[in-house]
Amino acid sequence: MTDVHLAPAVADAFPETLIAVVTATGLRGREDWPGTAAALEELEQQLADGTWQPAEETDPRIEAWHTAYRSFGTNPRRIRPSVDALGRRLAKKGTLPRINPAVDSYNAVSVRHGLPAGAFDLDRVTGDIDIRYADGSEEFTPLGEPGTVENPKPGEIVYTDGSGVLTRHWNHRDAHRTRVTEDSTRVAFVLETLQAARDGHLLKAAASQLQELLAPHAEQTAVHYLGPASSRTTG
Numbered sequence: 595m596t597d598v599h600l601a602p603a604v605a606d607a608f609p610e611t612l613i614a615v616v617t618a619t620g621l622r623g624r625e626d627w628p629g630t631a632a633a634l635e636e637l638e639q640q641l642a643d644g645t646w647q648p649a650e651e652t653d654p655r656i657e658a659w660h661t662a663y664r665s666f667g668t669n670p671r672r673i674r675p676s677v678d679a680l681g682r683r684l685a686k687k688g689t690l691p692r693i694n695p696a697v698d699s700y701n702a703v704s705v706r707h708g709l710p711a712g713a714f715d716l717d718r719v720t721g722d723i724d725i726r727y728a729d730g731s732e733e734f735t736p737l738g739e740p741g742t743v744e745n746p747k748p749g750e751i752v753y754t755d756g757s758g759v760l761t762r763h764w765n766h767r768d769a770h771r772t773r774v775t776e777d778s779t780r781v782a783f784v785l786e787t788l789q790a791a792r793d794g795h796l797l798k799a800a801a802s803q804l805q806e807l808l809a810p811h812a813e814q815t816a817v818h819y820l821g822p823a824s825s826r827t828t829g
Contacts, residue, residue, distance in 0.1 A: 596716050596782065598820055598827050601726035604751060605822035608662065612790035613725075613820040614801035615827050616783040617716075618696075620813025623776035627695035629807050633702040638689055648681030649708035655796075656681075658788045659710065659765075666727070666749050668763045676765050677710045694776045699807040700783050707800040709785050709793070710765040714753075714772040716780040721756035723782075725764075728752045734759035735770045783808075790821060 598615055605611060640646035649656050651671075656678050663670040670678070680701060684690050690701055696713065704711035714723070730748035735758070746752050746762055753760040760769045765786060774781055785800050787793040801817045809815050818827040 596719055597722040598782070598784075598818075599722060599724045599726075600820055600822070600825040601724060602825065603727055604725055605825055607665070608788050609822050610788060610790045610792075611821055612787050612794055612797055614785040614797050615818045615820060616785070616801055616804050616808070616815065617781070617818070618783070618808045618812040618815045619780050621696060621779050621781055621808070622811045623694055623696055623778060625695075625811060627699070627807070627811055629810065630695050630699045630702065633706070633803075633807065634690055634692070634698060637684070637702060637705060641684065641688060648684050648705050649677070650681070651678060653708060654789070655708040655787070655793060662751075662788055663763060666751055666764075667747060668750065668766075673763055673766050675710050675763075676712065676767070677704050677708060679766075681705055681708070694774070695811065696774050696778065696781060696783075696808070700785075700804060703785070703800050703804045703807070706803070707785075707796050709787055709797060709800055711783065711785045711800075711804075712753075712761060712765055712768050713774045713781050713783045714760055714768075715774050715778040716782055717778070718772045719755050719760070719782075723760065724754050726752065726754065728754075728759070732759045734762055736762075737768045737770050737773055740770050 659675040660670040700711040728746040
């Protein structure tokens with residue numbers, strides 16, 4: 595089992611943080627996922643019809659992340675929160691990328707609800723996962739760039755495990771080492787809000803939708819919640 599910890603310093607700085615950790619075991623990523631395909635197609639059709647559009651940076655859900663990024667020294671218009679970048683890509687191109695069913699599932703849920711999402715292959719995670727401030731000594735290899743090594747700046751919020759950094763700038767980009775592929779069978783998905791009182795219901799709806807997309811293709815799924823009142827959860 596892998597524990598996920600929210601560092602007290604992060605919880606103090608962002609007291610309304612709430613993170614849903616959706617775990618799935620026995621995932622079958624090489625079969626067809628019709629529910630996920632339908633969710634993607636529905637988003638794209640609604641965008642084309644003009645009946646729905648992704649949250650823009652002036653939306654309070656996105657604006658909160660821009661404010662958070664600035665607080666730890668990241669320019670959110672140059673290095674965007676994942677949901678902001680994904681929504682902008684969808685609005686521009688009219689389609690979302692098709693990576694693999696598990697990744698496509700959390701992308702669809704992320705854009706639909708305007709909440710950042712990510713995932714880690716738990717078989718590639720070393721020990722527990724911590725959400726904390728970087729001290730500058732950590733190393734990060736970006737997704738899709740296995741030959742690149744970066745050092746997060748001191749004070750930047752990162753996800754880490756015993757072997758290095760799993761995400762930079764809180765939720766801008768995931769690491770290559772723990773990427774989710776068609777062959778990943780034990781995965782922890784995360785969905786995040788900085789405004790639990792306002793958007794907690796959206797987070798719970800998003801976690802429920804993601805679990806529904808995963809369940810037909812997994813042996814077991816579960817949802818756990820992580821926040822200042824409960825800074826540790828088991829995934």
